[in-house]
Amino acid sequence: MKDNQNFFLRNIWYYALPSDRLKPGKMIARTFLGEPVLLCRTREGKVFAVRDICPHRGIPLSCGRFDGQEVECCYHGWRFDHGGRCTVIPSLVEGQDIDLNRYNVESYEVRETQGNIWIYMPEPGKSQGSPSDMEIPVIPGFGDRPPQLVEVMRFPCFIDHAVLGLMDPAHSPYVHRVWWWRSGQLHDEIKQFDPSPYGFTMRKHQLPANTGSAYKFIGGGTPETEISFRIPGVRIENTTTAKHQVCNLTAITPISETECEVNFAFYWTVPWAGFAKPLIRLFTRAFLDQDRRVVEKQQIGLKYDPVLRLIKDSDVQAQWYYQLKREYARSLAENRPFANPVKSQLLHWRA
Ligand code: FES
Ligand SMILES: [Fe+2]
Structure with a gap:
């Protein structure tokens, strides 16, 4: 299989939305993996998600109303609850006893934790696949506290290219060349990597002087950082100083x-x-x-479907990503446990 052959991982948790974007009693229509999804938060605060297509005649349910409990289609008023169950078909008259369960809309598993809403995307057409035993990523040390800051940005590319950009250690001096970010000469980097659940982790290490000095300022001691990645595209960077912790999640x-x-x-x-x-x-x-701007330019070349030449060691993480993705898909298809293809290794590059 060519590495840059696009396919979406299924039967896995994806980041759906920052919690604060979905207020009680409101709904938001989104598209994930090409599927229309309606996310709702009940008046009591519980989040649920259903397919955003009315099973009657196909109009998006998001065109209708949400009363804080149930969604009502705008066309003929069919109503659906938090589990996607059809509860009302207003045109039925007495004696027309039909099993409303035959008209349910597909629902999705959702979880809300640490200020983030996650959605489990099953195989298309399979209503609510049961979540694999893969856990939702956790930001260590913050309990259930929400983030202090969230940003969401759309990238005009297939997910793989955004993920590769996220873990690419060699692009910073070229793409992030600005006065406030690590300016200067290229230097050698050597980092130890280990396999971790559904991905890999750059072992905890002291921050280089240019970045570390900023952290020293916020907490004293020697700042240390650990970066982990897991499929489908989740990176957690955890930095600690003597007194403080700074963590970011990119999903x-x-x-x-x-x-x-x-x-x-x-x-x-x-x-x-x-x-x-x-x-x-x-x-x-x-x-x-x-x-974002660099992957936008990359699209110009990717239209011609080139074979990508990934090199050692700066692209080893990218290679691992493709291996992890393929192994996850295969392990599901073959109905066997996932075997992490990553082996502990030192990687060495200039950046
Ligand atoms: S299309 Fe939704 S109720 Fe008819
Ligand atoms: Fe970057």
């Missing part, structure tokens, strides 16, 4: 074959960082936008 979700969404959530324990939030937001957006 990429495909919208379609040509678009994906990069969700970036920032968690920190630094009390005064709240004041700097507008500035942090500005930097985060600028940073993400640099990655």
Whole structure:
């Protein structure tokens, strides 16, 4: 299989939405992996998701109303509850006893934790596949606290290219070349990587002087960081100083074959960082936008379906990503446990 052969991983949790974007009693229509999904939050605060297509005549349910409990289709008023069960067909008269369960709309498993809503995307057409034993990624050390800052940005590419950009250690000096980010000469980097659940982890290490000095400022001691990645496109970077912890979650979700969404959530324990939030937001957006613009240009070349030449060691993480993806899909198809293809290894590159 050619590496850049596009396919979506199924039967896996994807990041759907930052919690604060979905208020009680509201609904939001989204597209994930090319499927129309309606996310709703009941008045009591529980989130649910159903396919955004009325099983009667196909109109999006999001064109109708949500009363905080049930969704009502705008065409003939059929109603659906949080499990997608059809509860009312208004045109039925007495004696027309039909089993409303035959008219349910497909529903999706959703989970809400640490200020994020996750959705389990089963095989298409399989209503609510039961979630595999894969857990939802957890930001360590923050309990159920929501992030202090969230940014969502659309990238005009297939998910793989956004993911590769996310873990690419060699692009920073070229793509993120700005005065406030690690300027200067290329230098050698050597990092130890280990397999971790459904992915790999860059072992905890001290931050280089240029980045580390900024962290020293916020917490003293020697700042240390650990970065983990797991399919389908989740990266968690956890940095600790003597007093504080700063963690970011980046989770990429495909919208379609040509678009994906990069969700970036920032968690920190630094009390005064709240004041700097507008500035942090500005930097985060600028940073993400640099990655977005480069994949936008990449699309010009990818239209010709080139074979991609991934090299050692700077592209080994990209190779692992493709291996992890293929292994996950195969393990499901063959109905056997997932076997992580990543082996502990030192990687060495210049950046
Ligand atoms: S199309 Fe939805 S109720 Fe008829
Ligand atoms: Fe980047």
